[in-house]
Amino acid sequence: MRTLALAIGLVAAQSAHAAEPLNVVATFSILGDMTQNVGGDRVHVTTLVGPGGDLHVFNPTPRQAGVLAEADAVVMNGLALEGWLERLVEATGYDGPVIAAAHDVTPLPAGDDDEDADGGHQEAAHHHHHGVYDPHAWQDLSNAVLYVDAIAEGLSAADPEGAETYRANADAYIAKLTALDAEAKADMATIPEDGRTVLTNHDAFAYFGKAYGVTFIAPQGISTEAEPSAQDVAALVRQIREDGVDALFLESVADNRLVEQIAAETGVTIGGELYSDALSGPDGDGSTYLSMMRHNLGVLVKALGKGV
Amino acid sequence: MDQLLGPFGEFAFMRRALVGCIAVSMGATPVGVFLLLRRMSLTGDAMAHAILPGAAIGFLFAGLSLTAMTIGGLVAGMTVAVAAGAVSRSTVLREDASLAAFYLVSLAAGVAVVSMHGSNVDLMHVLFGSVLALGNDALILLCAIATITMIALALLYRPLVLECLDPAYLRGVSGLSAVAHFAFLALAVLNLVGGFHALGTLMAVGIMILPAATARFWTRGVGAMIGIAFAVAVTGSIAGLWLSYQYGLPSGPAIVLALGGFYGLSLVFGAEGSLLARHTPRSHREA
Numbered sequence: 001m002r003t004l005a006l007a008i009g010l011v012a013a014q015s016a017h018a019a020e021p022l023n024v025v026a027t028f029s030i031l032g033d034m035t036q037n038v039g040g041d042r043v044h045v046t047t048l049v050g051p052g053g054d055l056h057v058f059n060p061t062p063r064q065a066g067v068l069a070e071a072d073a074v075v076m077n078g079l080a081l082e083g084w085l086e087r088l089v090e091a092t093g094y095d096g097p098v099i100a101a102a103h104d105v106t107p108l109p110a111g112d113d114d115e116d117a118d119g120g121h122q123e124a125a126h127h128h129h130h131g132v133y134d135p136h137a138w139q140d141l142s143n144a145v146l147y148v149d150a151i152a153e154g155l156s157a158a159d160p161e162g163a164e165t166y167r168a169n170a171d172a173y174i175a176k177l178t179a180l181d182a183e184a185k186a187d188m189a190t191i192p193e194d195g196r197t198v199l200t201n202h203d204a205f206a207y208f209g210k211a212y213g214v215t216f217i218a219p220q221g222i223s224t225e226a227e228p229s230a231q232d233v234a235a236l237v238r239q240i241r242e243d244g245v246d247a248l249f250l251e252s253v254a255d256n257r258l259v260e261q262i263a264a265e266t267g268v269t270i271g272g273e274l275y276s277d278a279l280s281g282p283d284g285d286g287s288t289y290l291s292m293m294r295h296n297l298g299v300l301v302k303a304l305g306k307g308v
Numbered sequence: 309m310d311q312l313l314g315p316f317g318e319f320a321f322m323r324r325a326l327v328g329c330i331a332v333s334m335g336a337t338p339v340g341v342f343l344l345l346r347r348m349s350l351t352g353d354a355m356a357h358a359i360l361p362g363a364a365i366g367f368l369f370a371g372l373s374l375t376a377m378t379i380g381g382l383v384a385g386m387t388v389a390v391a392a393g394a395v396s397r398s399t400v401l402r403e404d405a406s407l408a409a410f411y412l413v414s415l416a417a418g419v420a421v422v423s424m425h426g427s428n429v430d431l432m433h434v435l436f437g438s439v440l441a442l443g444n445d446a447l448i449l450l451c452a453i454a455t456i457t458m459i460a461l462a463l464l465y466r467p468l469v470l471e472c473l474d475p476a477y478l479r480g481v482s483g484l485s486a487v488a489h490f491a492f493l494a495l496a497v498l499n500l501v502g503g504f505h506a507l508g509t510l511m512a513v514g515i516m517i518l519p520a521a522t523a524r525f526w527t528r529g530v531g532a533m534i535g536i537a538f539a540v541a542v543t544g545s546i547a548g549l550w551l552s553y554q555y556g557l558p559s560g561p562a563i564v565l566a567l568g569g570f571y572g573l574s575l576v577f578g579a580e581g582s583l584l585a586r587h588t589p590r591s592h593r594e595a
Contacts (some may be wrong), residue, residue, distance in 0.1 A: 059423070151487075168565045230559050231553035234319055235441050257441035 001056055024160045025071040027082045028055050029279040031101055031268070032145075034291045035075050037173045038151045042162045048225055051279045051287070055081060058090055061276035068092045073158040078102040081135035099154030101147040107133035108206050108232045136276065139208035141181035141293060143176050169307070176290060181211075184297050188212045191304045198300065199240065199268070200249040214300065217245065228258065246269040247303040271303030315553045320569045321440055322549060327507045328442045329545030329563065331450035332515055335457035336499040337537040340520035341530065342492060345472040349521070350404070354411040356500050358388035361418030363504065368421065378501055381593060385497035388414050397486070435481075439506050439559045446505045453502040457495050464488050469530055507560045514564035515541055522571045525578025540570050550560050 005244050021044040026032035032047035039045065046067050060068075068074065069092040076082050089098065110132045137143045150255035152170035156163035188196070197215045198205075205216040217239065239245075240262065248263045248270045263270050275286040275293050286292030313363045316322045343349050362384025370376035386502075388410045396403035442450075461468070467488035495515075503512025523536035548563030557565075576583050 023401070212586045227564070228440060229316070230322060230325070230440060230549055231554065231556035233321055234315060234553055237319055237321070257438055257443060260443060261321050261324070261441045 004262065018278075021204055022072045022155070022162070023067075023070065024073045025068050026075045027077060027085060028053070028277065030277075030292070031075050031077060031151075033279060034101070034144070034147055034173075035151055037289075038148060038170045039155055039162075040165060040169050042159065042165055043155065049278065051281045051284075054128075055277050058082075058084055060084070065092045068094050071096060073097050073099060073154060075099045075101055077135055077138070079105070079107055079133045079135035079137065084276065086245060097154060097158050099151060101136070101150050102137045103150050104141070104146045105137040105143045107137065110134045112165065134206050135209050135274070136204040138289070139205055139276070139293075140179050140211040141184060143207060144177050144289065144293075145181075147204055148174055148177065168222050180290060180293060180297075182258075184212055184293070187297060187301045188214070191301065192242075195246050196304055197243060197244050197245045197248055198247050198304070199262075199273075200274060201237075206275070208296070214304075217243075233262065235256070237262060237265055240268060247306075248265045249299070249303070269303070269306070271298035274299065322443075322553065324442045324447060325439045325549055325559065326449050326546065328439060329515070329549070330445055330455045330542055331447070332499070332503050332512075333519070333538055333541035333545065334454040335450075335495075335504055336512075336516040337497050337519045337541045338461050338534045339492075340516040341501050341523065341534050341537050342468055342472065344494065344520040344524060345530065348403075348574070349517050352496060352500065352516050353568065354407050354499055355385055355389065356504070356513045358411040358414040359385045359497070359504065360498055361421055361575060363501075364418050372504070374443075374449060378449065378505075381501040381559065382497060382506065384414060384418075385453075385501065389493040389497055390490060392562060393490060404586055438508070439563070442506065450502050450506060450592050453498055457499060460491060460495055461519075464491055467494060470529075483534050488545045507563065511560040511564050514567055515545070518564065518567040518571050519544065522567070522578075523575045525574035525582045528580060542583065544570055 005053055008158045015046045021042055022039065023046070024043045025046050025048060026035050026040060026049075029047050029051045030048040046064075048064055048068075049055050061226060065088065068088065071094060073096055074085075074089070074094065076098060079102050081102075087099075111181050138147060139240065148170050155166045159166075173199065191195045196213060197217065199217045205214075208214065209216045217236075237246055245266075245268055248259055248268050249272065260270070262268075273285075278287040279288065279292055285295040316326060340349075340352065343352055347474055357380040358560040362380035362382065364380070365384075366373070366376035366378070366380025369380075377475060388407070392403060392407035392410045395401055395406035399406075401409075467485070469487060501511050503515060505516060506512070519537035519540040520533070522540045526536050527533050544567035545563050547569075548566040549559060551557050551566060552559040552562040574582060579585060
């Protein structure tokens with residue numbers, strides 16, 4: 001009798017989802033991929049900031065606002081990454097659940113890299129960023145597990161019938177994340193600890209650095225908009241010479257010409273491209289969150305290994 | 309002295325920035341002097357805005373590619389310059405009005421193209437320039453533009469000076485008037501496109517116009533004005549880069565502000581028609 005009830009329940013659930021999948025809006029490509037993995041074919045995911053786009057300067061189109069207004073659930077990062085989302089939600093009149101994926105993450109303070117870069121201004125930098133967190137928590141695979149849990153819980157609340165499916169999908173996905181996390185730690189351990197200093201022109205990698213023991217230095221602050229002064233660049237060139245930076249990495253969003261010049265100036269080699277805020281297009285090396293993390297890890301280990 | 313030269317000796321990017329600025333100064337300042345003499349100083353600003361959609365379209369097709377953005381900027385700038393020049397020569401509308409009309413349309417198209425693309429971060433770097441990030445390609449381009457400009461100006465010098473002084477006379481005696489006019493507009497566009505690699509679209513006009521305006525306060529001769537403007541541009545570039553190094557100012561604006569400082573000083577103390585010169589008895593100047 002019980003099995004029969006369960007079977008009927010399953011059939012009902014399947015027919016329900018076949019009729020209309022849950023419409024979920026994710027704020028950017030990485031969350032979109034995670035949500036798709038958890039939701040499977042019970043959900044239809046729309047991503048607001050697509051692959052290669054920049055989160056910091058997002059302007060919604062009326063079409064996207066329309067999709068949001070009719071969504072069943074919204075997945076966002078939180079930690080003040082999507083400053084525009086609250087206004088957009090208000091403007092569109094969307095009143096469904098908003099899932100903050102980074103809700104359970106232990107956040108790092110913003111601007112940590114600045115302190116490494118300039119010891120003299122440590123106090124000032126700390127004071128300036130007080131109370132503001134670095135939002136790029138997905139760069140640590142163990143945080144991604146928390147993201148996936150939060151997304152699975154949120155989707156289950158929005159669509160209780162699918163709770164079991166979401167949990168099962170999440171567990172399968174988490175197994176892959178944990179495996180890659182272990183692989184990352186093992187791979188990074190092959191590189192001596194004093195040979196893991198990396199320069200990249202976007203400081204989105206504080207969580208990655210903390211998790212896998214890599215020091216990241218950035219020529220520009222957390223914003224991609226400020227124009228550097230000659231003083232900033234000179235300080236950085238000196239720092240690369242003095243601190244023995246091992247590799248330079250260009251990042252897929254910001255201006256690369258400056259890093260190319262600094263590489264030429266200091267003789268440090270350029271390692272490759274790291275993905276920070278956005279996945280690549282479907283044909284790129286980072287079309288899913290897992291392949292993105294695998295790509296980042298691969299190019300880092302390769303470039304740092306060369307320097308030894 | 310050591311403190312002044314220190315950064316240029318220690319850092320290659322400072323030397324590159326300086327070479328880039330000198331190259332831009334060589335081409336842009338004579339063009340600026342002729343713009344000033346022809347009362348077309350604001351034309352430079354209008355042109356800089358007209359270049360934006362071309363650079364934006366080049367960027368959309370090829371990313372942050374020097375060649376694509378240069379060609380795009382040249383095509384857009386030339387189209388606006390030629391169209392505005394043609395309208396002013398064949399209709400009732402004067403050059404300033406027709407240019408304003410074309411550059412506004414072009415600017416609007418540029419903003420629309422940029423917005424449609426969604427991510428405009430790279431373009432922000434184009435608009436605000438990166439004199440600290442001049443690669444070999446960019447330096448070669450700047451030097452090539454300076455060379456072309458010097459040769460072209462040497463050939464066009466007489467008709468240009470004549471047209472500044474008496475355009476009707478030149479139009480009467482020679483068919484060269486139109487040729488000189490359009491060739492000159494082409495040079496202006498070329499130098500603005502070069503300048504936007506070094507200083508950004510918005511700042512490129514500064515190194516073209518400010519030294520010329522400064523030089524006007526010291527001499528009346530065209531040749532001397534070009535010489536002084538070039539010297540002012542180079543000195544201002546060095547001062548701006550040094551300020552940027554010493555006080556952490558963004559480098560493009562620092563250079564233009566330094567040029568503005570020279571302009572302000574000349575405005576007050578210059579030998580020709582400055583505030584001081586106009587209010588000093590004539591005998592003083594002739595003594």
